[in-house]
Amino acid sequence: MSARISIxxxxxxxxxxxxxxxxxxLGLLGGIANFVKPNSRVLVKPNLLMSKAPECGITTHPEVVRAVIRILKEINCKVIVGDGPSVWGQYIENVDEVYAVTGIKKVCQDEDVRLVNFDKRRMRDKFPLTAVLDECDHLVSLPKFKTHELTLITGAIKNLFGLVSGTYKTELHKNYFAPSEFAKVLVDIYQEAKPDLTIIDGILAMEGDGPATSGIPRELGLLLCGADCVALDTVVAKIMGVKQEVLTTKEASLRNLGQAQLDKIKIEGEGISKLNIRPFILPKNSVKLTSLPPVITKIFKSLVRYYPYSLRLKCTRCGHCVKVCPKQCIRLKKSGIQINYRQCIACFCCQEACPAAAIGVKKSLLAKLIGL
Ligand code: SF4
Ligand code: SF4
Structure with a gap:
């Protein structure tokens, strides 16, 4: 299977x-209609990791989002923009702040498109993914070209992690924090929600200890475009000068989800060898939780925890939470609900479904202490 991308x-x-x-x-690949049907509904998903201005190089630049919205509107698409940033606590307020600070809110207002929070979710495979996917015919992903301390690169596949509901992202990080395990989770999500088009914002990229404030912004001046996320990530790694295996690329390739062999990827536009790019500074091999002995890892997992709890005085015993719980671990009692924490996977579908705001979120002591 060969792949075609453009730079x-x-x-x-x-x-x-x-x-x-x-x-x-897009023109080098036959135009937008080769990826997205005219008159369709499209979810545009930038990388909006946190509340930082576009100049920090952490989030997809609003002008990239604007350009994609305009191109989609030219073929009469109905565009929705959204992301699930890595935030905790007052989930919706924080997401709104992220949208404002990153400049995405203004772009969506200017271009008159809907900007949504990923606060409604549906279990797909084993993940609670945003229910906005169900409203749309196509997914267009707009990642940032960055290094990443855990996955080495933040590119096409990693960007899809933001489709997971905010709270459950932390559960996945906690339960699969060995890089090889986490790579499998990312590829599971890619398998479940494959974008029809990916455009990587590498105009201002990031090197060093990315993907957030410890990374170093670096002017790169490139945009990468294509449908095959495995091929795109293979090319991102090549441009960065990564010599090691990128685990997400390897895993996706093993599952035949895309092309990871550089000589089978046809690159239209700028050829990599002619770009003459200085290799990126890659994340340091600092001592991380990932290198801890298994016994410590197990203890850590059991102590860092978020969990739903019942606010009994508000509960009307309507039973909605019981119906939506994917693990069937909520029981209706006379005094309200009872959650079986041995089975709970902390997906927070119950909280979302509760019409009475009678389910809260608690963090374990260790989660609070280490600032999660
Ligand atoms: S009780 Fe059920 S719905 Fe609620 S967080 Fe746990 S698993 Fe999810
Ligand atoms: S959905 Fe809310 S109000 Fe209804 S039973 Fe569950 S906790 Fe109580």
């Missing part, structure tokens, strides 16, 4: 320049 240069985020560059990148 174009774009030196800065001037609006007209970004739009032209993305049009060029």
């Amino acid at each position: 174009v240069k774009c030196s800065n985020y001037e609006s007209a320049k970004v739009q032209q560059a993305i049009r060029d990148a």
Whole structure:
């Protein structure tokens, strides 16, 4: 199976320049209609990891999002924009803050498209993914070109982690924090929600201890475009100068989900060898939780925990939470509900379904102490 992607240069985020560059990148692959049907509903998912301004190089730049919205509107698509940032606590308020600070809220207002919170979810495979996927015919993913301390690169496959509901992301990080295990989770999500089109924002990239504030922004001046996330990540790693295996790419390739062999990827536009890019500074091999002995890991997993709890005075005993719980671990009692914590996977579908706001979220002491 061969793959085709395109690479174009774009030196800065001037609006007209970004739009032209993305049009060029798509044109090299036959145009937007090769990926997305005209008149369809499209979820556009940027990487909005946290509340940081676009100049920090952590989040997908709003001008990239604007360009994609405009191109989709030209073929009469109905566009919805959203992401599930890595935030905790007052989930909805924090997401709104992320949208404002990253500039995505303004772009969506300017372009008159719906900006949504991923607060409704549906169990797909073993993950609670945003229910917005059900409303849409296509998914267009807009990752950032960054290094990542756990997965080495943040590219096409990793961006899809944001489709998981906010609270459950932490559960996955906790339960699968060995890089090889976490890579499998990311590929499971890719398998479940494969984007029809991915455009990677590498105009301002990130090197060093990415993907957040410990990384170093780096001007790269590139946009990468294609449908095959495995091929795109293979090319991202090559441009970065990564010599090690990228575990997500390896896992996805083993499952035949895309092309990981560089010589079988046809690159339109800028050829990698002619770009002459200095290798990226890769994340340091700092001592991480991932290198702890299994016994410590097990203790850690059991002590870092988020869990739902019943606010009995508010509970009307309507039973909605009982019906939606994927593990069937809620029982209706005379005094309210009882949760079997041995079975609970902390997906928080119950909290979402409760019409009376009678389910709260508690963190374990260790989760609070280490700032999760
Ligand atoms: S009780 Fe059920 S629905 Fe609620 S968080 Fe646990 S597993 Fe999910
Ligand atoms: S959905 Fe809410 S109000 Fe209804 S039984 Fe469950 S906790 Fe109580």
